[in-house]
Amino acid sequence: MCGIVGIYNHPEASRLAYLGLYALQHRGQEAAGITSSDGGKLYSHRQMGLVADIFSEENLNRLIGSSAIGHVRYSTTGASNIKNIQPLKFTYAHGGIAVSHNGNLTNAQFLRKKFEQEGSIFQSTTDTEVIIHLMAKNFDKDLHTRIVYALGQVEGAYSLVFLTETKMIAARDPYGWRPLVLGDLNGSPVVASETCALDLIEAKFVREVEPGEVLIFSEKGTESFKPFDKPKKKAYCIFEHVYFSRPDSEVFGRNVYETRKGFGQALAKENPIEADMVVAVPDSGVPAALGYSEESGIPFQMGLIRNHYIGRTFIEPTDNIRHFGVKIKLNAVKGLVEGKRIILVDDSVVRGTTCRKIVSMLKDAGVKEVHFRVSSPPTSWPCFFGIDTPERKQLIAAQKSLEEIRQFIGCDTLAYLSEENLFYFQKNYDEWFCDACFSGKFPISLKDHPDISNSKSFKIK
Ligand code: SF4
Incomplete structure (x- = not known):
């Protein structure tokens, strides 16, 4: 349960990311963050709470540059604390990189354990961080190669947006569990979890980011890659339509309302x-x-x-007053x-x-x-x-x-x-x-959850 947004090459990038997060607030109310780039350096602001409470004129002014990515979080993997707020930002051999992730990896614990045994130190407890560790282990000069190397080894659900000093990258897992759409704001590319975020900033809906697609936005323009084998079946999350997405959004090509x-x-x-x-x-x-x-x-x-009007700060009355x-x-x-x-x-x-x-x-x-x-x-x-x-x-x-x-x-x-x-x-x-929460038919085996994978009701469609 998270929402992601990214905008490339727009003078108001961080403010637009902020508005995009506002529209995606229903996807996570625990914490939010924005990372921007001015072409030479990454700037970040992350905090627990609601978007409206976190960002002020002052901290948005500090998020300078013409590209920005953002995230609203509801924790699924990783405890609820400041270290786990996204975008996660790192410096590695190739410079700075930040990432926002919606979805859950199903082999992250397996990979993390392996890396920790090899001496890696993690700065958060999120599943997302293994993607950056995998990228850091690949020394190819080309960013696309490093991303494909990393995503080729993770399993499960991911809709991602990365930001480096000069590029923005969007990626969606080959099963397409979580939505991710591509928009256009007067020539500046925008990606977001749902179309309601594009509507708010008046960006034109272009298309969905396809399952298994990696999009790179750079000075060269927008490049699309489909580096992964297509699975026989997709696994769009039906729960997005049941409950999760906003009714004014178009999700998986259909209006939620x-x-x-x-x-x-x-x-x-x-x-x-x-x-x-x-x-x-x-x-x-x-x-x-x-x-x-x-x-x-x-x-x-x-x-x-x-x-x-119930905010996170609501204080429950004590039992001796009454139970509301x-x-x-x-x-x-x-x-x-x-x-x-x-x-x-x-x-x-x-x-x-x-x-x-x-x-x-x-x-x-x-x-x-x-x-x-x-x-x-x-x-x-x-x-x-x-x-x-x-x-x-x-x-x-x-x-x-x-x-x-x-x-x-x-x-x-x-x-x-x-x-x-x-x-x-x-x-x-x-x-x-995917309808596994209703049927028990999980579309992939779950490396981090062998108890479920081995249960009698586990069926691969
Ligand atoms: S359909 Fe159910 S099990 Fe499948 S991704 Fe959605 S919520 Fe999860």
């Missing part, structure tokens, strides 16, 4: 029920709830209101929902604890019946490719039956979208998408 609405329509066809209104868990459940409402003819109502629970974020519109039968729509259920609190809050507000509908299949497996899901034993769908989950959540009926309908919009979906 439209997809979510389609999931809701499919959910209504598969799991109809009589009710007075359809209510979304805001904000991520809204497009699917609208789809459910449209398909079923049952009116959509804003029965739950979200507080948008989910009410800090959400509240029921009592006058609207009291005495009513509602269809409650959310995008996914992970541990089940939040849904349980929401259902209990609705019942406290006088709701007669809560029919809970989930616009994705049961999440039964953890993700190893860059989405922060808990261990299997904490995933409710891996531990309980449908009826047990219903009882735990406290709703009157419960239904999930089927795996078949998750991909209703894509022909031959298993050739294009």
Whole structure:
């Protein structure tokens, strides 16, 4: 769960990177950073917190130069601390280099252990740093050769943007797990995790960076390389469409809002029920709830209101005041929902604890019946490719039956979208998408997780 951005050859590079990160804030709220280059030196500012709190006029003024890359972080690999904030910046035999990474490598621990046994010293605990160690071990004069050497040895998910004193490089793994798009701002190339970042800075969408593609931006212009063997199947992350990406983005060639609405329509066809209104868990459940409402003819109502102003600095009241629970974020519109039968729509259920609190809050507000509908299949497996899901034993769908989950959540009926309908919009979906967190069919073997690779449900598609 991270967002990356890069802009090459623009006089306002670091400010544009800052705006790009603003648009990508939903991809990570733990920390953010920008590294810029003035053609001779790299400048960096990285800090814990939200983009708006981290960057000031003063520190943006210090990020001089006409190229910049940025990162918003939600930790998946590596603890939450200042050393792990990206872009990671290094000096090696070939000068300075910085890198922003979205995704998770599945053999980083294996490589790191090997390098540490050979005497390497790491400055962070992120998986990303092994890429730089691999580049440093290759002494070829050519940057492209060093990058291909390094990426040829890592496994798993990566959408990357590198910055050197004179070049910017974008790369996406051959399976295409995480999105990465190429844009153009009056002749200056821009790369970003999602198109919503291009929209904010008014850059034109050019195309997706293709799976397995390495793009080098330099004085010579933009060069594209496809140095890796194509895997038989791609592994675009379906969870980007279920929950993760912003609904106004185009991801893997499709609008996220439209997809979510389609999931809701499919959910209504598969799991109809009589009710007075359809209510979304805001904000991520809204497009699917609208789809459910449209398909079923049952009116959509804003029965739950979200507080948008909860920052990271929120201090939980002590137990002796009272336990506010989910009410800090959400509240029921009592006058609207009291005495009513509602269809409650959310995008996914992970541990089940939040849904349980929401259902209990609705019942406290006088709701007669809560029919809970989930616009994705049961999440039964953890993700190893860059989405922060808990261990299997904490995933409710891996531990309980449908009826047990219903009882735990406290709703009157419960239904999930089927795996078949998750991909209703894509022909031959298993050739294009990863759905391992639902199906347990991991597209590659997981070197750092032999326990999962050896489990009975592990299947390579
Ligand atoms: S396991 Fe799930 S969340 Fe992870 S990449 Fe695959 S579809 Fe996405």
